[in-house]
Amino acid sequence: MTTAPAAAPTDPMIRLERLTKTFPGQARPAVEALDMDIAAGEIVVLVGPSGCGKTTTMRLINRLIEPTSGRIFLEGDEVTKVNPDQLRRRIGYVIQQVGLFPHQTIADNIATVPRMLGWDEQRIRARVDELLALVGLEPATYRGRYPKHLSGGQRQRAGVARALSADPPVMLMDEPFGAIDPITRDRLQNEFLRLQETIRKTIIFVTHDIDEAIKMGDRLAILREGSKIAQYDTPERILSAPADDFVADFIGAGASLKRLNLSRVRDVELSDWPVASVDSSRAEVLAALRASDKGAVLLLDAERRPARWVSGRELQREDGPLSEMGLPPEALVQPNATLSDALNEMLKSRYGCATVIDGAGVYQGNLDFATVSAAIQEMRRDARDRSRAEADEVHAAGEAGA
Amino acid sequence: MSLLDYLSAQGDRLLGLTLEHLGIVLISVGISTVIGVALGVATYRTEGPRRVALGVTGIFLTIPSFALFGLLIGPLGLGGGPAVVALVMYGLLPIVRNTITGLRSVDPAIVESAQGMGMARYRRLFRIELPLAWPIILTGIRVAAVIIVGIAAIAAVVNGPGLGKDIFRALARFGTPTAVPQVLSAILGIIAIAIVIDLAFVAIARLTTSKGIRA
Numbered sequence: 001m002t003t004a005p006a007a008a009p010t011d012p013m014i015r016l017e018r019l020t021k022t023f024p025g026q027a028r029p030a031v032e033a034l035d036m037d038i039a040a041g042e043i044v045v046l047v048g049p050s051g052c053g054k055t056t057t058m059r060l061i062n063r064l065i066e067p068t069s070g071r072i073f074l075e076g077d078e079v080t081k082v083n084p085d086q087l088r089r090r091i092g093y094v095i096q097q098v099g100l101f102p103h104q105t106i107a108d109n110i111a112t113v114p115r116m117l118g119w120d121e122q123r124i125r126a127r128v129d130e131l132l133a134l135v136g137l138e139p140a141t142y143r144g145r146y147p148k149h150l151s152g153g154q155r156q157r158a159g160v161a162r163a164l165s166a167d168p169p170v171m172l173m174d175e176p177f178g179a180i181d182p183i184t185r186d187r188l189q190n191e192f193l194r195l196q197e198t199i200r201k202t203i204i205f206v207t208h209d210i211d212e213a214i215k216m217g218d219r220l221a222i223l224r225e226g227s228k229i230a231q232y233d234t235p236e237r238i239l240s241a242p243a244d245d246f247v248a249d250f251i252g253a254g255a256s257l258k259r260l261n262l263s264r265v266r267d268v269e270l271s272d273w274p275v276a277s278v279d280s281s282r283a284e285v286l287a288a289l290r291a292s293d294k295g296a297v298l299l300l301d302a303e304r305r306p307a308r309w310v311s312g313r314e315l316q317r318e319d320g321p322l323s324e325m326g327l328p329p330e331a332l333v334q335p336n337a338t339l340s341d342a343l344n345e346m347l348k349s350r351y352g353c354a355t356v357i358d359g360a361g362v363y364q365g366n367l368d369f370a371t372v373s374a375a376i377q378e379m380r381r382d383a384r385d386r387s388r389a390e391a392d393e394v395h396a397a398g399e400a401g402a
Numbered sequence: 403m404s405l406l407d408y409l410s411a412q413g414d415r416l417l418g419l420t421l422e423h424l425g426i427v428l429i430s431v432g433i434s435t436v437i438g439v440a441l442g443v444a445t446y447r448t449e450g451p452r453r454v455a456l457g458v459t460g461i462f463l464t465i466p467s468f469a470l471f472g473l474l475i476g477p478l479g480l481g482g483g484p485a486v487v488a489l490v491m492y493g494l495l496p497i498v499r500n501t502i503t504g505l506r507s508v509d510p511a512i513v514e515s516a517q518g519m520g521m522a523r524y525r526r527l528f529r530i531e532l533p534l535a536w537p538i539i540l541t542g543i544r545v546a547a548v549i550i551v552g553i554a555a556i557a558a559v560v561n562g563p564g565l566g567k568d569i570f571r572a573l574a575r576f577g578t579p580t581a582v583p584q585v586l587s588a589i590l591g592i593i594a595i596a597i598v599i600d601l602a603f604v605a606i607a608r609l610t611t612s613k614g615i616r617a
Binding site: 099100101105 | 509511512513514515516517518519520521522525530533534612613614615
């Protein structure tokens with residue numbers, strides 16, 4: 001079943017029309033009559049079991065694989081027959097192995113497409129530094145390095161910078177974080193989502209990992225064999241109302257737990273924990289603690305960044321300056337972290353609470369189990385209401401038809 | 403007559419022959435490189451032509467050099483011409499083989515990402531594939547050069563230039579006092595050329611290989 005996205009007022013960034021690819025010597029097409037619209041500025045994740053044709057579908061879009069039939073539109077123009085090299089310069093491409101050129105410096109790697117487009121060197125240099133900074137690689141340090149001097153995560157960032165170099169409207173990303181260790185992967189995913197808030201590219205992202213799909217996608221296309229769309233919808237809707245058994249099986253167990261990957265820290269209300277300045281007197285800190293029902297106070301430095309956690313007992317029993325008392329801040333999360341990440345941090349922390357800070361490290365509030373649990377309940381209520389409303393609609397439509 | 407006496411008496415003439423020898427080696431290696439790399443580039447992606455290229459250049463290398471020089475007298479006459487042709491033929495196999503090996507060892511992900519960025523076929527070949535395959539290709543050229551330095555001595559049978567002339571002259575009048583020093587000095591010259599060429603390749607490899615792929 002194909003669920004068409006809501007009609008957009010403008011052309012979609014990418015439109016695929018009856019796109020088909022049959023490889024020579026194979027009876028069944030790898031991609032069969034695929035119709036798909038991809039709206040500008042969205043991350044659309046193609047996800048499905050291996051062999052479903054998701055990578056083939058992606059490579060049809062920049063025509064690394066030429067379609068057997070069907071049409072591709074980019075920004076309203078048909079690009080099925082244009083010069084593929086010209087087309088590819090308008091589409092950023094990031095693959096799992098990154099594919100940085102080992103014999104070129106990071107700066108030269110990033111400059112690849114701008115050089116082909118004939119930019120002058122001064123503009124290229126400025127663009128390279130801008131992009132390095134954007135992906136979190138210090139330009140002065142990294143521009144002259146070679147790929148072999150970078151870690152896996154840094155290479156992936158350089159790969160993203162290279163794909164962004166000529167500011168293409170569209171990016172194709174084929175399992176970009178697939179070969180990276182889980183901790184770095186998580187950080188790169190978060191960084192990439194933060195980056196996307198600034199760059200607002202139309203991104204087609206291929207993965208076989210449903211959790212990654214849920215985390216990264218504004219919209220998911222769950223594909224079955226022959227790249228047939230089983231469901232194309234927002235992650236929320238796919239988790240709460242899977243279209244059929246195939247989708248339900250693919251999502252797997254724990255759909256409600258997965259929904260924690262959809263909500264972000266900034267979407268929930270933070271709870272009140274006592275805070276005090278690390279420069280205040282012991283009596284003031286104790287007063288702040290007594291005014292709340294919590295067992296510890298978070299001390300903030302002059303820039304309002306978390307400095308120490310101190311408990312009531314430590315305040316009463318220990319001498320020495322406040323800045324050395326208790327524990328250093330732990331479980332720090334940023335507003336764009338998912339509730340799932342925050343929960344994970346919380347479980348490891350001493351006071352069962354994650355501290356939310358902004359990009360500059362300034363304290364925003366605390367998040368505890370009660371907050372997360374309330375958020376889960378709300379999500380379940382929403383999902384229930386929505387499927388009930390839908391059932392009513394179907395019912396009404398059925399009666400109208402009869 | 404001792405070797406040293408011979409060297410001091412014939413030094414200038416030997417130097418001239420050595421330079422001649424070096425010259426014909428460099429010319430032959432140069433032509434062999436151009437043809438060999440071109441053949442490798444043309445055939446590395448397709449199985450059939452690749453086998454033909456490797457098979458034919460392999461056969462060249464198995465022809466006894468004395469016979470090949472002799473055979474070339476028919477179509478090409480005597481002198482430098484047939485000598486260079488034969489030497490080029492002997493140099494081809496290592497260059498073609500290493501060009502193919504080098505180009506095929508380039509990580510497909512790198513080529514794919516170049517293609518995905520819109521790099522056209524020739525740009526990809528010259529900017530990405532050949533630079534990455536270069537250390538391996540260069541090793542092939544070095545092997546070819548060493549082979550050619552040795553075989554170039556035989557070019558004297560077709561009146562080719564170089565130290566081979568002295569070797570054949572000495573062998574023709576073996577038993578005379580200067581014959582042995584003459585052969586030995588020619589061999590020394592050839593060894594010197596081989597060492598110089600080998601050192602030159604070390605320097606060329608350093609200068610022409612990107613820091614990013616140097617071991």
